[in-house]
Amino acid sequence: MKKSKYYWLGLIVSFSLIANACSRASGPGLSQATSVAPASATLLPGPLPSETATLIPTNIPTATPTPHPLQIDAMRAREYPGSDIVIEETLDPGVNYNRYYVSYLSEGLKIYALMTVPVSEKPPTGWPVIIFNHGYIPPTVYRTTERYVAYVDLIARSGYIVLRSDYRGHDRSEGEPSGAYSNPGYTVDVLNAVASMKRYPDADANRIGMWGHSMGGYITLRSMVTTGDIKAGVIWAGVVASYPDMLTRWRRGTAAAATPTPSARSWRFSLMNLYGTPEENPEFWNSISANSYLQDLSGPIQLHHGTADEDVPLEFSELLFYQMLEANQYVEFHKYEGDNHNISNSFSTAMQRTIEFFDRFVKMN
Numbered sequence: 099m100k101k102s103k104y105y106w107l108g109l110i111v112s113f114s115l116i117a118n119a120c121s122r123a124s125g126p127g128l129s130q131a132t133s134v135a136p137a138s139a140t141l142l143p144g145p146l147p148s149e150t151a152t153l154i155p156t157n158i159p160t161a162t163p164t165p166h167p168l169q170i171d172a173m174r175a176r177e178y179p180g181s182d183i184v185i186e187e188t189l190d191p192g193v194n195y196n197r198y199y200v201s202y203l204s205e206g207l208k209i210y211a212l213m214t215v216p217v218s219e220k221p222p223t224g225w226p227v228i229i230f231n232h233g234y235i236p237p238t239v240y241r242t243t244e245r246y247v248a249y250v251d252l253i254a255r256s257g258y259i260v261l262r263s264d265y266r267g268h269d270r271s272e273g274e275p276s277g278a279y280s281n282p283g284y285t286v287d288v289l290n291a292v293a294s295m296k297r298y299p300d301a302d303a304n305r306i307g308m309w310g311h312s313m314g315g316y317i318t319l320r321s322m323v324t325t326g327d328i329k330a331g332v333i334w335a336g337v338v339a340s341y342p343d344m345l346t347r348w349r350r351g352t353a354a355a356a357t358p359t360p361s362a363r364s365w366r367f368s369l370m371n372l373y374g375t376p377e378e379n380p381e382f383w384n385s386i387s388a389n390s391y392l393q394d395l396s397g398p399i400q401l402h403h404g405t406a407d408e409d410v411p412l413e414f415s416e417l418l419f420y421q422m423l424e425a426n427q428y429v430e431f432h433k434y435e436g437d438n439h440n441i442s443n444s445f446s447t448a449m450q451r452t453i454e455f456f457d458r459f460v461k462m463n
Contacts, residue, residue: 166373167282168386173324178286180204180293183213189243194218195254199242200261204290205283207272211291212242212262214254215300224302226461227295228253229321229328230262231288231314233335237275240268246311249449253309256453257461259301263291278313279337279344280365285320292327305329307397307460309452312410312439313337316388319418322399323391330397330459332452335407335439339414340387341369342376347413389421398428400455402448404437430455 165172181203189197192214200213216225232246242264254260265284267275276283296303308331310318315336322328339347345366376383384390399422403415415431422429432451434444441448
């Protein structure tokens, strides 16, 4: 019997997973990490992972849908003017830096952020900047000064301005929390954060890097193929696969028992309902995937991933690594045996590598 379109949509949604909340690393413990060589290496770490699922074709929609705002070309066509950074509140300082609760504008929305600024003598051109993109945390429980405290601290005390945007709809930021994978809003907020930091008097507009975890890694990769302002990116356990791979390779972790109920509100269901499956309409699915534009990356990328990650597949970072090699882009990949989504056991090692990478490609730029 021929299966209906909605049967296959429901089947695909039933084994998919949107990443769980990302939490602060539990401590600076050490464990052995294996490093995969950058793009110039001649030895590669094994074959490209094989397909794990196949999408069954459906009927291609008869009407041609309008262009989608997730499309990379549409993202590039937009303007990201940012605004002046407004200090809303001075917070308790760090070891060698000041901390502020600040705001800026994105599409007319007031977006709040945590910002750190070094207290030592400012370089002649201004301080280098790291835009810090946090992972998924339920917007209703997210708080600006919570989570990722140790991450921000170590980057800040290394001589960087750090700006960690809340994203729209998080804590006191205006707007609706749209979700990252069906709506470009969070990426728009981050690109406006970049533009706002370029206007900040103590920042060096030509030395801006970006860090992202989980969902924040997705935002980082998209940002780096949209604008040329980001000199280097570091991604921990990132949702960095193409949309077709996100559809077929993102499954619930072994610790989860229940299967999610298919929902007409999911980005998988709504996009396939409008545009068909990747087999039917590969042009569309490629057009919304940052992975299709890696030749335009604004700078090198360093990837980190734990092999025991139950929230985002290790395979996502592996796929991006190979795709960057094929695009002749500089990439480093660090794999942490037995470590989790937050790379908690190897936190100190991963942070040291992160800061050294930023020092090479952002601070010394």
